[in-house]
Structure formats: structure tokens, C-alpha cells
Amino acid sequence: MPVSKKEKIHKVKTFTKKTSCLNCRKRGIKCEKEDSEENCSLCTRQGKKCIIFKPQYMEKHIVELTEEVRRNKEEIQDLKIRVTNLEKSHNKLLLNLKQRSILDEELKLEFNF
Numbered sequence: 001m002p003v004s005k006k007e008k009i010h011k012v013k014t015f016t017k018k019t020s021c022l023n024c025r026k027r028g029i030k031c032e033k034e035d036s037e038e039n040c041s042l043c044t045r046q047g048k049k050c051i052i053f054k055p056q057y058m059e060k061h062i063v064e065l066t067e068e069v070r071r072n073k074e075e076i077q078d079l080k081i082r083v084t085n086l087e088k089s090h091n092k093l094l095l096n097l098k099q100r101s102i103l104d105e106e107l108k109l110e111f112n113f
Contacts, residue, residue, distance in 0.1 A: 020040075020052075021033075021040055021042075021043060021050045021051055021052050022051040022052075022053070023040075023042055023043055023046065023048055023050070023051075024040060024042055024043075027042065029042065033050070038050060
């Protein structure tokens, strides 16, 4: 019986053990993925990223990881700046509190409270 073009488009691909994603390999199940989707059914249910070890996918994965590392470095730099600013503010506050306590003591001595 001939298969129509619409049925071919929505056909679910079943990958062999060599081409299945990492999560499916660990579970020992078939990796089923539709053409239009990036993740297989198991990865979609678990909310994980589907990692397939093929040269064409590895290059894409390396680019994504490089971008993630770059974003993390930027975030670390931003956090370092924020920590430095908080330390400066904290030191100013400590200095103000010390000055306040000294002034309070002088006022007590002057007016004999």
C-alpha cells in the first residue's frame, strides 16, 4: 500500500543503538524522534537536551557549549563587580557606625548622660 507524502512527513524515526541519544543509550531503549523536533520523546518528557554523538551534531554541541562558557564568564565578571561594590558599601557603613559610636560617647561625656 503506497504511503502519502503527509504520512512520510510525520513519520517517527527510530535510531539504532549507535545513533541513539545519550539518555536512550543509558536506559537501553529505542530513541524515537520526529523530523520536526530537536529532542527525542524521552528527552522531551524529562526536559533534557538530546545529545547525539555524530560529527555534525558534535560541532553544533561544541558551539553551544562555547557560547554557554562565554555567558558564564560574563556573568562571573558581573558578579565580581557587584561583590566589590557591596564590599565598598559595607566598609563605608562600618566606618559610619564607628564614627557614630564615637560621637555618641563624646556627647555622653560632654552632657553627662
